[in-house]
Amino acid sequence: MFKSRGDIVYKCTVRLLEDTEILECEFHPSYKGKYLLEYVCQQLNLTETDYFGLRYVDAGGQRHWLHMAKLILKQVKDASPILFSFRVKFYPPNPLLLKEDVTRFQIYLQLKRDLLHGRLYCTSNEAAMLGALIIQIELGDYDPSIHVGNYVTEMRLLLRQTDAIEARIQELHREPVELTPGGGGGVKGMTTQEAERMFVKIACQLDTYGVDPHPVKDHRGNQLYLGINHSGILTFQGSRKTHHFKWSEVQKINFEGRMFIVHLNYPEKKHTVGFKCPSGAACRHVWCCAIEQMLFFTLPSSSDASVYSGGGLFSWGTKFKYVGRTEREILERDGLLAPRDHQDEGSSTGGKRKASSVPATPSTPMTGDFGYSSLPRSTHSAPLEESSAAGEPCNGGCLLSGPAVDIALACCGDHLHPPDDRPCTTEYGLRDSFEHSSSESGVTHVSHTTVGGAGMGTGPASGPGAGDDWGRVSTGALPPAPRPFSLIRAFVPSFLFVWASLAIAALLVFETDWAPFRDLKRRPEILSLRRHYYAPLKEYLRRKIVELF
Structure with a gap:
């Protein structure tokens, strides 16, 4: 921080998708997050800015996305030095539809980074080709x-x-593209643009495309990883993808304390599924990520899109205001999707829908035709019936039964949420550890740090609403998880209650002739209180009311 022309200016560092590339930026205390993101995108000649964001880590080790509508300084007030990481926030379902080559290149850099850190799961052959x-x-x-x-x-x-794998990569690098029938073979002869597009095309069809794994536990205490992308919410256990909750099936999302709760709505019945996060801050981060992804990929318009979660007598709850364009608005702007008909907006099935309600977080996803369908999932996924027939247990975010269900889930431990670039367990190299870049926890280092944990990957898929295994699970309302006690949340209502009680008592004593108060009104202390405080305050309020009307 230093003085510049009489104003305080703050310095920050933004690490780009290549760890060796950084930007030194400055901002005033009155600047909001949108300014910093636009500045970084301007330096990179990016015009399609809606897919990107800036991530930072707070003093407690919890990751956050920089909110575009809030003051930068207020969000990173405890950080020293102030460090951001420029990342892809919303992975488009089909990156090849992006208009600008420079945008696709940034998507390529992010996917290359995901592959290096193990978040982009793939088979050995796919890994070699990538x-x-x-x-x-x-x-x-x-x-x-x-x-x-x-x-x-x-x-x-x-x-x-x-x-x-290195030998196979060298072999593919030597082989020309047309070596085998059907356009297979190697990569020799491809231009840089062709190879980049092929890389993105393969990567965006993988199950873990756009997934940033969040460590959680299910109601049995099993360690899972929760992933959120354009298609919905996915759960992984070990090297298997266990469940995939599509946005069209998600009725609402909320959280209570450390409990992340997803309410699912199927034609035959409703289900509730819960996951225990390592901490309350981590749970709120998962909720914010899920809400933003759902609103970006489902809402037809971002105007007045706000959501709520929690709330009660001694808690304020959480409100999240969505800022920026949605995917549909971007596609309409770029001419890739016809503008919505005003007549449709007034219909009951396809109009502009808000995602706000109290006290929970309902969101009515927009599931209309976006002009293109999501790319197919990886072919090494199997339907739920196969896993059920094999007698496999429900491992990933199993449905919670009604009030009888014990939701006192096993604690997820005291480990902090890994700052960035946590790998998934891959078929070509199983690894039961997290590695993350120092890009969000330090400026000078580019090496990797290992943090304890289990990996994730892709295997037989299972989807809710299919197979007898899900039909045998009873449904019901999920009992709310206990919210941690907050002194401030308890003090404010108590403070207001005490003053309201005192005001009512003063009115009864000074303004009524009720027999029980006659002796009290004659006491010297009460007479002095009325003459020096109550009467002047009453006269002041009377004058103000007369002036007002």
């Missing part, structure tokens, strides 16, 4: 005079880069 495409983009066509030895080892491409 690695070969990166080599083709960065080194060009294979040249035996230049690319000698095991040159792939010098480049960090994957979380677990084995010798077998």
Whole structure:
């Protein structure tokens, strides 16, 4: 922080998608988050800014997305130094529909980063092809005079880069595209743009595309990872994707304390599923991420979109105001989707819908045709019937029964939410640890830190509403999880109650001739109180009321 022309100006560092690239920025105390994001995007020549965001880590180690409509300084007041990470916040279902090449390049950089840190799960063959495409983009066509030895080892491409995969990457780099029938083979002969588009095309069809895993536990205490992207909410356990709750099936989302709760609405019945987060702050972060993703990909318009969660006699609850355009508005602006008909907006099935209600967080997702469908999921997923037939237990976010269900879930431990770039367990290299970049927890280091935890991956998929396994689960209202006691939340209502009681007592004593108060009104203390305080205050209020009317 330093003085500039008599005003206080704050310095911050923004780490870009390449760890070696940073931006030094300045902002005034009155600047909001939108200013900083627009400044970074301007430096990168990005015009499609709605898909990106700035992430930071607070003093307690909890990650946050910088809110665009709130003051920057208020959000990072305890941070020193002030460090942000520029990241893709909303992964588009089909990145190839983006208008600008520079936007697609930033998406490529993010996916390349996800692959390196293990968040982008894929099979060994897919990992080898993605690695070969990166080599083709960065080194060009294979040249035996230049690319000698095991040159792939010098480049960090994957979380677990084995010798077998490196050999396969080199093989694909040497083979021309047309080597096998059907356009298979290697990557030799591809231009940089063609290789980049192929990389993005493969990556966006994977189950973990756009997924940032959040550690949670189900009602049995099993360690899970919760992922949220354009298609909905996914759960992973070990190397298996256990459930996929689509946005069209999500009625509302809320949280109570450390409990993240999803209310699902199917034609035959309603279900409630809950997950226990490591802390209240982590739970609120998961809720905010889920709400933003759902609103961005489901609402037809972002105007007046606000949601609520929690609330009660001794708590304020949480309100979240959505800021920015939705995906549908972006597509309409870019001419990729016809504007909505005003007649449709007034209909009961497809109008502009708010996602606000009290006390929970209902959101009525917009499930109309966006002009294109989401890309197909990875082919190594199996329907729920297969897992049920095999007798596999319900491992990922199982449905909670009614009030009889014990929701005192096992504690998730005291470990902090990993700041960034946590890998998934991959088929080509199982790893029961988290690695994350220091990009959100430090400025000078670019090495990786290992944090304890379990990995995640993709395997047999299961979806709610299908198969007998789900039909055997009873449904009911989820009992609210106990909210941690807050002194401030308890003090304010108590303070107001005491003063209201005193005001009523004063009116009864000074303004009525009730027999029980006659002796009290003659006491010297009460007479002095009335003459010096009550009477002047009463006269002052009377004058103000007369002036007002």
